[in-house]
Structures are given as structure tokens and as C-alpha cells.
Amino acid sequence: MLELKDIGITFNAHTPDENKALSGINLKINRGDFITVIGSNGAGKSTLYNIIAGTLKPTAGKIFLEQNGSVRDITGDPEYKRARYIGRIFQNPLLGTAGKMKLEDNMVISSKKGNKGLKISLNNRLREQFREQLKELNMGLENRLNDNVDQFSGGQRQALTLLMAVMSKPDLLLLDEHTAALDPANADLVMQLTLKFTREMGLTTMMVTHNMQHALDYGNRLIMMHKGQIILDINGEQKKNLTMEDLIAQFKKIQVSNDALMLQ
Numbered sequence: 001m002l003e004l005k006d007i008g009i010t011f012n013a014h015t016p017d018e019n020k021a022l023s024g025i026n027l028k029i030n031r032g033d034f035i036t037v038i039g040s041n042g043a044g045k046s047t048l049y050n051i052i053a054g055t056l057k058p059t060a061g062k063i064f065l066e067q068n069g070s071v072r073d074i075t076g077d078p079e080y081k082r083a084r085y086i087g088r089i090f091q092n093p094l095l096g097t098a099g100k101m102k103l104e105d106n107m108v109i110s111s112k113k114g115n116k117g118l119k120i121s122l123n124n125r126l127r128e129q130f131r132e133q134l135k136e137l138n139m140g141l142e143n144r145l146n147d148n149v150d151q152f153s154g155g156q157r158q159a160l161t162l163l164m165a166v167m168s169k170p171d172l173l174l175l176d177e178h179t180a181a182l183d184p185a186n187a188d189l190v191m192q193l194t195l196k197f198t199r200e201m202g203l204t205t206m207m208v209t210h211n212m213q214h215a216l217d218y219g220n221r222l223i224m225m226h227k228g229q230i231i232l233d234i235n236g237e238q239k240k241n242l243t244m245e246d247l248i249a250q251f252k253k254i255q256v257s258n259d260a261l262m263l264q
């Protein structure tokens, strides 16, 4: 559904700080894929997401989107336009929601899905719909529509961010270590909700994780990045048979120390 062709980006070109953060990235994301993405710090994972989401413009290559049978070059599309079909969740639970706004108003904004001009009026029918959706989180948030979101815990805010991102059924959901800042219990809760929503809705998903076990256990495909390149792309049966030893061997090959792996 999304294809990256020969994508590259160089930061601070022609200066002493020149940094080829990505080069020669070729990636075809198929509809329904759940891809786990691993790689040491600075490998280029977040930069890849920034390019997919339109936050950054690549200095080389093109991005194509296939929707309803037709293929479009979206390389020049700004981020707000892509937000209509790409959902994104960051590590920081404060980034996905507006703390000084009520829960219900946050949900109205996310219902607009990048469609700023769209008028959605908050009425009791919509509130009822929000309550039904919030019940899925099992956190009692359905009774707190009028509370400002900054009263919620990090786990609750991240679960809410997840719900708001999936509500609009994006063509692609980008998760960037979205459970890494949470305590273990909340991290597990948000992970389980992620699996439930993506499975139920059949969402195409890319999930960056530092948790090797998650990278192995979840999804149908795994990619490993190193120094701005995709050095491993494993699918289907091969992915099912992949073990922790295999992954560690791969990392050893590229001489990343166990410390840098941050094994959890």
C-alpha cells in the first residue's frame, strides 16, 4: 500500500556535521502487514517515520501510495495531508493528546483526521459513541469525558492516543516505541490494546520497539535497521521461525554491543 523507492536523507549536507541518516531505502509495505522495526540508537528508525509521515522531506527517492487501486506519488504531500491516512504515536504520552483540553474535545479533533475544515458538532449521540469506544480501553475513561486530559496518567494518555489514532482507521499506523516511557504494567496494557485494535481492524502497522521479544512475538514481518539502511527484512514463515539467538547473531555481525541492544 506504501512503497519507498531509493529513499535517502542527508542532514547538514556539505558541512562538517554532514550525516547520511538514511540511504537506499527500498521498502514495500503491504496492506495488513504488521512490521516490527528494530535497530540500535541512531539507526534511522524515527527519521524513516518522519519521511513516511511527511515531517521530513527526503533528499533522494520517492514515496508512492496505493489507495483504491490507484498509485500516487505522495513525496511532495505535506504532513497534514498525510495525517488523513497515516496515524502516528510517539514515545512521549504527552505528545498525542492536548492536556489542557477535555477528553471529549480531544476526541472531536481526532475524528477530523487532518481535515481541519470539517465541522463536527459535539452532541449526545457523538458522546455516546465516544463512551462506547472508550469502554474498549477498560480504564473507566468513558465516565470522564469532561475531564482535562492532563489529569490522566501516562498509561491512560497513551491508551487514549492509541484509541484516537485507530478510530479513524488509518491506512498505516506508525508506532515509535510507544510503550517505552510507561511503567511495565501500563506498557503491557497499551501493548495488548495495540494488538487487539490492529487485529480487529486489520490495520497496517509499523512498530519500532527496543523489546526484542516483542519484535519476535508480534507481527508478520520484522525489519532491522543499521546506519541508515534496512539490513534485514524477514517475512511470514521465516519470521515465525526466527529466534532471539538469530537476532543477537545479526547484531553481533554488525558489531553492536549487547549494551546498545538494551535487551529487555
Ligand SMILES: Nc1ncnc2c1ncn2[C@@H]1O[C@H](COP(=O)(O)OP(=O)(O)O)[C@@H](O)[C@H]1O
Residues within 6 Å of the ligand: 011, 012, 019, 021, 039, 040, 041, 042, 043, 044, 045, 046, 047, 048
Ligand atoms: N533533524 C535532524 N537534524 C540532524 N540530524 C538528525 C536529525 N534527526 C535525526 N538526525 C540524525 O540522524 C540519525 C538517525 O536518527 P534517528 O532516526 O532519530 O535514529 P533512531 O530513531 O533509529 O534512534 C542520527 O545520527 C541522528 O542524530
Ligand SMILES: [Mg+2]
Residues within 6 Å of the ligand: 045, 046, 047
Ligand atoms: Mg527513534
